Amino acid sequence: MTDMLHCANHPDAETMLRCNRCEKPICGKCAVLTDTGYRCKECIRGQQKSFETAEMIDYPIAFFVAIALSFIGGLIGPRLSFFVILLAPIAGTITAEAVRVAVRRRRAQYLFLTAAAGALVGSLPGLLGQILAFNLLGILWYGIYSSIVTSTVYYRLRGMVFKR
Numbered sequence: 707m708t709d710m711l712h713c714a715n716h717p718d719a720e721t722m723l724r725c726n727r728c729e730k731p732i733c734g735k736c737a738v739l740t741d742t743g744y745r746c747k748e749c750i751r752g753q754q755k756s757f758e759t760a761e762m763i764d765y766p767i768a769f770f771v772a773i774a775l776s777f778i779g780g781l782i783g784p785r786l787s788f789f790v791i792l793l794a795p796i797a798g799t800i801t802a803e804a805v806r807v808a809v810r811r812r813r814a815q816y817l818f819l820t821a822a823a824g825a826l827v828g829s830l831p832g833l834l835g836q837i838l839a840f841n842l843l844g845i846l847w848y849g850i851y852s853s854i855v856t857s858t859v860y861y862r863l864r865g866m867v868f869k870r
């Protein structure tokens with residue numbers, strides 16, 4: 707009598723492998739080699755799912771938080787004419803930090819792009835208003851605000867990538 711196990715999915719298949727997560731015996735067909743050893747397909751699927759949902763929720767959160775704060779900053783910043791150059795980086799920093807807190811410091815790969823896009827979208831209504839009003843100076847200040855807020859959010863959050 708050997709100490710052979712039988713695969714949980716294929717009772718006829720003898721095996722010596724166990725999933726290193728759920729300890730279920732798995733045959734060669736069912737085993738998937740990962741960085742940490744052999745795992746069953748169910749564990750791999752479950753793992754991917756929880757990883758992806760944690761990430762996916764962060765994108766809309768980051769997007770809308772960035773839109774809201776960038777929009778609020780846009781109501782104030784460009785009215786200060788050239789002081790917008792000082793205020794826009796602060797608005798961008800606040801936006802970036804708010805996004806970081808909102809996603810509870812989880813790290814998703816393309817979050818910085820989503821947040822930067824949100825910051826840009828949030829700053830556009832103000833810019834558009836100035837364009838429609840043919841206010842050249844207004845277009846200049848709002849344009850500066852849009853670009854500084856967007857790039858500040860981008861560079862502050864870019865460091866979040868891959869730091870797992």
Ligand SMILES: [Zn+2]
Binds near residue numbers: 726750
């Ligand atoms: Zn397993």
Ligand SMILES: [Zn+2]
Binds near residue numbers: 719732734735736
């Ligand atoms: Zn099997």
